[in-house]
Each structure stands twice: as C-alpha cells, then as structure tokens.
Amino acid sequence: MTATTDDMTHGHVPVAQAAQPAAQAHGQQHPIKLYLLVWVLLFVLSACSYLVDYFDVQGYLRWFLIVVFMLLKAGLIVAVFMHMAWERLALVVAILMPPMAVLVLMAMMAWEGEYTKYLREFFFG
Amino acid sequence: MTAEHVSTEHVTSEPTLRSRALGVVADWSSDQRSFKSASWGKAMMWIFLVSDTFVFSCFLISYMTVRMSTTVEWPHPSEIFALDIGGKKIPLILIAIMTFDLITSSGTMAMAVNFAYARQRKKAAILMLVTAFFGAAFVGMQAFEWSKLIHEGVRPWGNPFGAAQFGSSFFMITGFHGFHVSVGVIFLLLIARAVWRGDYDVGRRGFFTSRKGRYEIVEIMGLYWHFVDLVWVFIFAFFYLW
Numbered sequence: 001m002t003a004t005t006d007d008m009t010h011g012h013v014p015v016a017q018a019a020q021p022a023a024q025a026h027g028q029q030h031p032i033k034l035y036l037l038v039w040v041l042l043f044v045l046s047a048c049s050y051l052v053d054y055f056d057v058q059g060y061l062r063w064f065l066i067v068v069f070m071l072l073k074a075g076l077i078v079a080v081f082m083h084m085a086w087e088r089l090a091l092v093v094a095i096l097m098p099p100m101a102v103l104v105l106m107a108m109m110a111w112e113g114e115y116t117k118y119l120r121e122f123f124f125g
Numbered sequence: 126m127t128a129e130h131v132s133t134e135h136v137t138s139e140p141t142l143r144s145r146a147l148g149v150v151a152d153w154s155s156d157q158r159s160f161k162s163a164s165w166g167k168a169m170m171w172i173f174l175v176s177d178t179f180v181f182s183c184f185l186i187s188y189m190t191v192r193m194s195t196t197v198e199w200p201h202p203s204e205i206f207a208l209d210i211g212g213k214k215i216p217l218i219l220i221a222i223m224t225f226d227l228i229t230s231s232g233t234m235a236m237a238v239n240f241a242y243a244r245q246r247k248k249a250a251i252l253m254l255v256t257a258f259f260g261a262a263f264v265g266m267q268a269f270e271w272s273k274l275i276h277e278g279v280r281p282w283g284n285p286f287g288a289a290q291f292g293s294s295f296f297m298i299t300g301f302h303g304f305h306v307s308v309g310v311i312f313l314l315l316i317a318r319a320v321w322r323g324d325y326d327v328g329r330r331g332f333f334t335s336r337k338g339r340y341e342i343v344e345i346m347g348l349y350w351h352f353v354d355l356v357w358v359f360i361f362a363f364f365y366l367w
Binding site for chain 2: 027028029030032035036038039042043046049050052053054056062063066067069070073074077078080081082083087088089090091093094095098099102105106109110112113114116117120121124125
C-alpha cells in the first residue's frame, strides 16, 4: 500500500501506465469453438429450465432452479457473446452497476405489492 | 482518429484485480475518453442497452407487483401455453421452441461477428441472414401465440383463466420484446446487405449517415441482438416459468 501511495504522490505515471493503455478500439475476435461451447451450454441450461416446468417442480426448489438457470444463461450471454469478459473493467462497471438499482425498486415494489394484497383482503376479502 | 483503428494487440500478462480496479480510476480520471478499449459506437450501443434494461425491468417489476397484489388466482402459464401435438398436451412447448430458436440465432450472430472481423464478408453476411431468419421465425411464433390467446378470449382487461392483469402483462411484455426482435431483423438485413456488397471494404458511404462504415458495425449489431436474447431469458424465467 505504501509503495502505491508513494507512486501516486510523486507522480501518477507508474500506476497509470500499468493500468491504462493508450486508447485504442480493438475488434473482438475469439475462437468459434468457444461460441459453439456457449451455444451448447445455453441449450442445456434452457432444456433444464424447461424440464423444471415439465416435471412440475414446485415451491422454493422451483424458484431456486429457475433463477439459477436464468442467471447462468444471462452470464454466459453477457460474458461471451457480448464480449464483456474481454472489455476493460471501466466499461464493465459502467454498464453492469446501474442495473443493480433495479433490485432496490424490485424490493420496494414487492413490499408495496404485499401491502396492496393485504389491504384488498382486509377490505374486499 | 488513429485511436479508432482496429488493432489485434492484446496484453499478454494477466492483470490482477487490484491493478484492474486502479485502471477504473485511471480511465475515468484520464480527462479524455473513459472507455479505452471500446469505440464510441460500441460504448453508445452499450449505454442504449442499459437504458433498455431499465425499460424491460420496469415492465417485469410492474408485472411482479400486479401478480403479488391480486387476490384472484394467477393463470397457469404451463397450461395456457401448452400445445396439442399428436393428441398429447405438452406444457409450454411453444415457448421452449421459441427459446431454442432465439439462442440459435444468438449463436449464428456471434459467428457472424467473427467472420466479419476476419474479412470473410460472404460468410458473415450469410450468417447474419440466418440470424435474421431465426429472428423472423421467432416473431412468427409469437404472432401465432398471440392469435391463439386472443382466440381463447385473453384481453388486456381480462381473461377466462384467472387474474385480469395476466393479459395486460402478457401483451405489454411480449409485445415490446417482439417489437425489439422485429427491429433487430430489419437492421440485420440492412447490415447483411452492406457486408455482402463489401461496403466496408470499399468505403461506400451509408444511406442515412453519409459516412463510411466499418466492420465493427457487425459487432455492435451483435450486441443489440444478444441483448434481445438476454431479455428473453428473463421473460422466459419470470413470466412463463414462475
């Protein structure tokens, strides 16, 4: 930690050079094999989530499995197909952090939804 | 403009999380451009996709809210979206086929990006056409699904199966997603045409922009297309499976 602070106070060059290349856009080219692998994985994960419904799994296990398969699929698409895994962290953070605010809205609306349901049951039930 | 040149250089050493985090600070404070490795076109598409994420999030969250707050039982998607195939009722089968269809189109799109950067323009154009075909097939299946449900009496204000909010959520969410797919198909066809003709090799100027395009447009198009697939992943999980 001391070495870095030293670098920073005496001049930003060493840290900046290590972490920061000259601005250059480079095309994202990766082996086709990798895409095919992800494709197969997405097929398998989709089949799994379909089977959850087909075999009529219920309760918390159903929700757990659906969310796990969903997040795995979303992760694969964003990381490999959309090349997020190879972008610089500055872009990754700028793109993936703001949507996290949605979780707050989701929590608030879940609370609100429960309350509305309670009121409806109380007054109209 | 030298910064815009496509380069295939890669950093060979694996950066640590600490050096990458310092990179975030350095990039954002560098007083020029923050997204060092992404061109403006790509960065702008990403930012558009973030805004679109919020739109779809709002739809899905309002769907959650109405579903949680209704005292009437929610219709069972598994039964409503079942199809009779060979005298057997298979639950949710149309939606499963649509999911596989869209994933396949994402796969062909990813390969099109590769061939575009490799300057194999015929292969890239054909793969984009295949992608557009699967996209169009998806919209077709959605049209079939809509007409089936409308025929069965599902309306935005009510349906014979249960909670009235089912119809409004369904038409709003799948309609907006289908619109995105349709727009994507149109742009895929336009860009496939340009790639096939070799517009980006000879520097032909675009119809709307009057500027020369680059093969990177295929990757940017791909970002949009994969996003449409990504949204479907969430719709499939929350609307059809939940």
